[in-house]
Amino acid sequence: xxxxxxxxxxxxxxxxxxxxxxxxxxxxxxxxxxxxxxxxxxxxxxxxxxxxxxxxxxxxxxxxxxxxxxxxxxxxxxxxxxxxxxxxxxxxxxxxxxxxxxxxxxxxxxxxxxxxxxxxxxxxxxxxxxxxxxxxxxxxxxxxxxxxxxxxxxxxxxxxxxxxxxxxxxxxxxxxxxxxxxxxxxxxxxxxxxxxxxxxxxxxxxxxxxxxxxxxxxxxxxxxxxxxxxxxxxxxxxxxxxxxxxxxxxxxxxxxxxxxxxxxxxxxxxx
Amino acid sequence: xxxxxxxxxxxxxxxxxxxxxxxxxxxxxxxxxxxxxxxxxxxxxxxxxxxxxxxxxxxxxxxxxxxxxxxxxxxxxxxxxxxxxxxxxxxxxxxxxxxxxxxxxxxxxxxxxxxxxxxxxxxxxxxxxxxxxxxxxxxxxxxxxxxxxxxxxxxxxxxxxxxxxxxxxxxxxxxxxxxxxxxxxxxxxxxxxxxxxxxxxxxxxxxxxxxxxxxxxxxxxxxxxxxxxxxxxxxxxxxxxxxxxxxx
Numbered sequence: 001x002x003x004x005x006x007x008x009x010x011x012x013x014x015x016x017x018x019x020x021x022x023x024x025x026x027x028x029x030x031x032x033x034x035x036x037x038x039x040x041x042x043x044x045x046x047x048x049x050x051x052x053x054x055x056x057x058x059x060x061x062x063x064x065x066x067x068x069x070x071x072x073x074x075x076x077x078x079x080x081x082x083x084x085x086x087x088x089x090x091x092x093x094x095x096x097x098x099x100x101x102x103x104x105x106x107x108x109x110x111x112x113x114x115x116x117x118x119x120x121x122x123x124x125x126x127x128x129x130x131x132x133x134x135x136x137x138x139x140x141x142x143x144x145x146x147x148x149x150x151x152x153x154x155x156x157x158x159x160x161x162x163x164x165x166x167x168x169x170x171x172x173x174x175x176x177x178x179x180x181x182x183x184x185x186x187x188x189x190x191x192x193x194x195x196x197x198x199x200x201x202x203x204x205x206x207x208x209x210x211x212x213x214x215x216x217x218x219x220x221x222x223x224x225x226x227x228x229x230x231x232x233x234x235x236x237x238x239x240x241x242x243x244x245x246x247x248x249x250x251x252x253x254x255x256x257x258x259x260x261x262x263x264x265x266x267x268x269x270x271x
Numbered sequence: 272x273x274x275x276x277x278x279x280x281x282x283x284x285x286x287x288x289x290x291x292x293x294x295x296x297x298x299x300x301x302x303x304x305x306x307x308x309x310x311x312x313x314x315x316x317x318x319x320x321x322x323x324x325x326x327x328x329x330x331x332x333x334x335x336x337x338x339x340x341x342x343x344x345x346x347x348x349x350x351x352x353x354x355x356x357x358x359x360x361x362x363x364x365x366x367x368x369x370x371x372x373x374x375x376x377x378x379x380x381x382x383x384x385x386x387x388x389x390x391x392x393x394x395x396x397x398x399x400x401x402x403x404x405x406x407x408x409x410x411x412x413x414x415x416x417x418x419x420x421x422x423x424x425x426x427x428x429x430x431x432x433x434x435x436x437x438x439x440x441x442x443x444x445x446x447x448x449x450x451x452x453x454x455x456x457x458x459x460x461x462x463x464x465x466x467x468x469x470x471x472x473x474x475x476x477x478x479x480x481x482x483x484x485x486x487x488x489x490x491x492x493x494x495x496x497x498x499x500x501x502x503x504x505x506x507x508x509x510x511x512x513x514x515x516x517x518x519x
Contacts, residue, residue: 055519058361059360059361060357060360060361060518060519061518061519062518079363080363080364080365081363083361083362083363084363086361088361090354090357090358092354093353093354094353094354094355094357094358095354095355095358096281096285096355097353098284098285098288098289099281099284099285103281103284106277107277107281108358108362110273110274110276110277111274111277111359111362111363111364112362112363113273113363139288155358
């Protein structure tokens with residue numbers, strides 16, 4: 001990192017990160033860092049640049065400029081070292097619906113080179129952990145949204161990652177499931193010392209779980225620190241209030257439509 | 272290697288589980304065999320060209336291999352839209368391994384589909400010249416399947432969604448099939464059609480199959496093999512390159 005030596009305590013280091021699409025800067029000169037073992041919340045309104053940043057951190061997109069270090073490795077130069085070090089639950093579902101729960105995990109384990117005996121053991125442990133062991137031989141397409149989410153969490157942990165990225169993990173889940181999920185995640189963070197990096201629109205989740213928060217808006221970091229620090233800085237009672245005072249009250253448009261259209265067309269095509 | 276295997280296995284499992292898809296995709300070849308095979312049979316016979324069903328069957332096998340393999344390649348677009356591609360792309364596996372696993376999976380599925388059409392053609396009355404020739408015929412099917420799965424992968428890598436699908440269907444897949452000599456003999460064609468059929472890589476797949484199954488090759492088996500091999504290598508290279516450039 002430019003003029004800075006590798007800081008062992010920091011598992012994610014981002015410096016002056018920029019990503020432009022055409023002339024538009026989706027991520028515009030973003031810098032932040034995440035400490036080892038921390039629960040880090042990355043907040044921002046729709047279209048603020050959260051997902052684009054996560055894609056760059058996880059090797060799916062190449063930055064236009066700036067530097068990233070994930071556990072000491074640059075995602076551009078050492079893709080596979082970076083890829084092996086994290087697990088991820090994407091914002092949109094990413095399971096193969098035509099495979100069973102067990103097969104989805106098996107697929108993941110083989111891709112991440114988890115040895116067969118360890119794989120078998122961990123798949124059972126994790127499926128029991130997310131309470132899907134009884135459903136292991138059922139096709140994922142028969143699962144509810146919450147079950148799919150739990151399965152994705154189990155899958156993301158199968159190769160024992162050092163960092164766990166969760167992009168809106170609780171979106172569309174009922175309060176019970178959300179609560180349950182956060183219990184898992186916090187528990188995981190404490191017992192396994194896994195660093196958690198998550199985004200959410202439920203600001204109270206960040207307030208409860210996160211040790212550190214960064215708020216991004218229109219491609220720029222507009223505030224970062226512990227929830228307490230942010231509240232003090234903005235003179236707010238809750239993190240939600242400070243979030244609104246940092247990002248304003250304007251309503252943002254989300255990109256949608258394309259996937260829904262696809263789903264419809266796919267159904268037509270496959271019948 | 273394990274990664275290639277598991278990607279291959281996924282395609283096979285998905286294929287075997289989608290019965291409606293298997294049956295659906297057999298409708299077209301059966302229709303072609305029956306309607307064209309028996310419909311044009313008498314005319315073909317009177318023109319002194321022999322048994323049309325015998326002539327047509329290798330073409331219809333090649334057709335179903337073409338369709339199945341291009342679709343298997345194009346399935347990457349579904350995986351992209353439904354998120355599963357991301358799961359594969361963040362794994363510590365090279366893009367080349369992913370491409371190879373998928374291509375082998377797609378090609379295996381297409382080969383199975385070709386074998387099923389062959390079995391159906393037996394019911395319709397087709398008989399290969401010698402059963403021993405099924406071995407080289409299978410080799411031609413596999414080569415054709417790999418070639419067109421790689422083509423499908425290459426196309427899918429540059430398309431974001433299925434908007435362009437109709438375009439590809441009407442301006443690439445259909446011409447590849449209809450201008451391949453699958454339905455008509457290649458000798459005595461007008462010059463422009465002769466040139467087009469000679470450029471179409473499927474012509475060589477059809478010809479290789481016809482040469483091995485019926486014993487009537489137009490280009491000759493060694494030319495068929497050479498063209499198919501070169502085209503397969505080329506499309507694998509192009510497909511791998513384009514696939515490695517995918518960003519989500």
